[in-house]
Amino acid sequence: MKRKLGLFFVSMLWMAQAQAAALPFEVNDIRLEGLQRVEPGVVFRNFPVTAGDQLSRQQLSDAVRNLFRSGYFADVQAERDGDVLVLKLQERPSVALINIDGNDVIKEEDLLNGLQQSGLQEGDVFRRAALDQISLDLLRVYTSQGRYGADINTEVEPLSGNRVQLNINIQEGQVATIQHINIVGNTVFSDEELKDLFSLKLPDFWSFYTKSDRYAREKMTGDLERLRSWYLDRGYINFNIDSAQVSITPDKKHVYITVGISEGEQFSVRDVSVAGEMVVPQDVLQQEVEIAAGEIFSREQMTRSQERLVRLLGDEGYLFANVSPVPETHDDNTVSIKYFVEPGKRTYVRRIGIKGNTRTADEVIRRELEQMEAGIASSRDIERSKTRLDKTGYFKSVNVETRPVPGTDDQVDLEYSVEEQQSGQFTASVGFSQNDGLILDLGVQQDNFLGSGKKVGFSISNSSTRTEYSFNYLDPYYTVDGVSRGFNLYFRERDYEEDDISSYTADEAGGGVTFGYPIDDYQRLNFSGDIEFIKLNTFNDTATEVKSFIDEEGDNFVNWKLTAGWSDNRLNRGFFPTRGYAQGASIEMAVPGSDLSYLRANYSNKWYRPMDEDETWIFSLRGRAGYGTSLGDNNYPFFKNYYAGGLKTVRGYANNSLGPLDSNDDPFGGNLMLTGSAELIFPMPFMEDKSAWRSLVFLDAGNVYSTDCLSSQTNCTGDVDLGDLRYSVGMGVSWLTPIGPLSVSLGMPLNDKENDDTEVFQFALGQTF
Helix, strand or coil: CHHHHHHHHHHHHHHHHHHHCCCCEECCEEEEECCCCCCHHHHHHHCCCCCCCEECHHHHHHHHHHHHHCCCEEEEEEEEECCEEEEEEEECCEEEEEEEECCCCCCHHHHHHHHHHCCCCCCCECCHHHHHHHHHHHHHHHHHCCCCCCEEEEEEEEECCCEEEEEEEEECCCCCEEEEEEEECCCCCCHHHHHCCCCCCCCCCCHHHHCCCECCHHHHHHHHHHHHHHHHCCCCCCCEEEEEEEEECCCCCEEEEEEEEECCCCCEEEEEEEEECCCCCHHHHHHCCCCCCCCECCHHHHHHHHHHHHHHHHHCCCCCCEEEEEEEECCCCEEEEEEEEECCCCCEEEEEEEECCCCCCHHHHHCCCCCCCCCECCHHHHHHHHHHHHHHCCEEEEEEEEEECCCCCCEEEEEEEEEECCCEEEEEEEEEECCCEEEEEEEEEECCHHHCCCEEEEEEEECCCEEEEEEEEEECCCCCCCCEEEEEEEEEEEECCCCCCCCCEEEEEEEEEEEEEECCCCEEEEEEEEEEEEEEECCCCCCHHHHHHHHHHCCEEEEEEEEEEEEEECCCCCCCCCCEEEEEEEEEEECECECCCEEEEEEEEEEEEECCCCCCCEEEEEEEEEEEEECCCCCCCHHHCECCCCCCCCCCECCCCCCCECCCCCECCECEEEEEEEEEEECCCCCCCHHHEEEEEEEEEEEEECCCCCCCCECCCCCCCHHHCEEEEEEEEEEEECCEEEEEEEEEECCCCCCCCECCEEEEECCCC
16 A cells, blocks of 8 residues: 555656656657666666657656666656756665574575565565565465464665665474364264374374474365365265364464364265277276275275276377266265266377487387387387386486377377486495405496497405406397397305305306396396306315315316296385385206206295385385205205395394304304395484485394204204294394495394304495395
8 A cells, every 4th residue: 555655646746747847848868867786778678768759748657657666766756858858766775685583494595595586685676565575475384384473573774885684583483283183073983083084193202203293284284185085985975074173372382173074974886887989898998997886985996997997098099088987976875977988089109209318329219119100009008118218227217208290180209308327337335244344346337338238347346255256248139029148257256264154265267148038027037057167175174064075076066057037026116115026036956967966946025015105114024035955966065055144134143143053063054044024114213315214123034944964063953943933123224325325233133042143233334124
């Protein structure tokens, strides 16, 4: 109102000046007086009068008003000096400094960005209206967070040179806590059952961490929608929220919530039908409908069935199909659901474009695409093509855009946009673990060698227990249908005594060729043939079992191995997965003609299930099993034994310590291993970047057995007794540090025996849980 009144008086002044200037007259020139910081161009852009104009009183009044509204000037006066129009301007002060004090919940950087968006930043012309508006906006932000006691005070401090300093003093106040939640009108479900749906809770022991007792408008809106969905998914079609009242105590510290509802009657499904243009057989469409006659009506099931129908039609080439579910209620508390299908025209792909690949060859990308040019457009194939490109690891991001072809209604163009990431990697890392000591790794891996999609790499690893050199090559598309072929060479020296195992060392060298056959996007079969050379070295204190084996079989071996494997990986992430599962099985066999004939069978699995929508609370299971046996007259090679205990198997027990012992009471391993773990993963407390942390509590179980014990061994019965499984409980933390993942666990054995070597604290740099 004050602004409008000011404009009225300024307008009267302009009109009086215009009369005094003997208008109209022809403007020969315009002279500006009083400018200090504002550019003349700003004036002329906002003053629609130029030299040569015949200026009337109305034109001058409108022009001055327009210039004043630009916001740059506190006063504008127009005078005539002969045929020159003189504009005497008084600039508004500029903002020299913005001082914000008292803010804690909202960062100062965010506040300054908000001021800038509202037209206030250091160096700009000061506008009082903008400052008042930002004060109101801040109050609304704090109120939405439940801080009803927040107060914003602004002060404009004049400075020399027509400048001002803005002082914004904030009192954020305390978040109002919820003291009572009352639901009125419910008869079918209890108060406790409905309150459990709310994210807003009454104060309890965990409120200091969850902050669920702090009122926020957004949370309240979500809770009311969750309440509505609860009823609609259980057949109460006429459910209604009559009122939602939030009362605040006079001291603005406590909140009382009252929600009034009308439940209505429960409806069941009388019949379900599909109508419209049946481009897909009706019985096929009907199979996609989850909800059936006689069941309790559920909005969630109805919507999910709609999505399944749209997806099915899209998979058949009708990308722009529309499916509308229409529920019709009846007086007998039943509802008929009819899905109206409008498929539109079947769509074909005219052209597929690739954009963004500067190194990767087009053919490397196109061979991953399941959607073909000139073929029927399938939403399933389009999306699976994107997924396959994501899984190559060559690209940071992959996006696909569907564009209708101009002039047609049954053709589209697809454009896959990729953002390449560095596929050539040089890795150098330093790690440390209790069993391996200092670990040095150096490697070069080119996953997309010269943009061809082939993988080439070598690595060097050195620790107190192992030294290894390896080279590998893999062509993932040795054939056009996705059969892979690879080669590998390696040399390995391992000191088992340093690994807390029996006293001997082994030198190994070998190489082989591998072929892989895809089953689908997740599963794969792998077959490999290898040759290995093994040299065993003993010491004076080497155990009797090792010396006896060498006396019978020798200490040099050449083995020809065949390995067959199957893998199925459906995890959503490589590091810290939150859902899905991965499993794999393999059989390794040293074939007849080798110095040693044996077989090893292995199976492993991981399973993750999120317990909340944010996937921060997760339940996980994992397990491993292995069995080895001799295939000929020779003994099963002890250096192929399994071991358990430590971070990777049963935490709380020393690394490799479980199972049979040799004559020196050192771990000797066994030819059968069983381990498993159940974990509850939860958000890392007090950490802002939770994506780099994983915290959990665990229950581990496992042991190693030998089915062919020697008389000199201890802790070996030759039987597989599940009663000998060792158990432990504890908690662990993994952290993705800049130099690699770090894992720490505190484990407490539950049933350790006299000969068991326990270890409460365990850690390793270079592995995650």
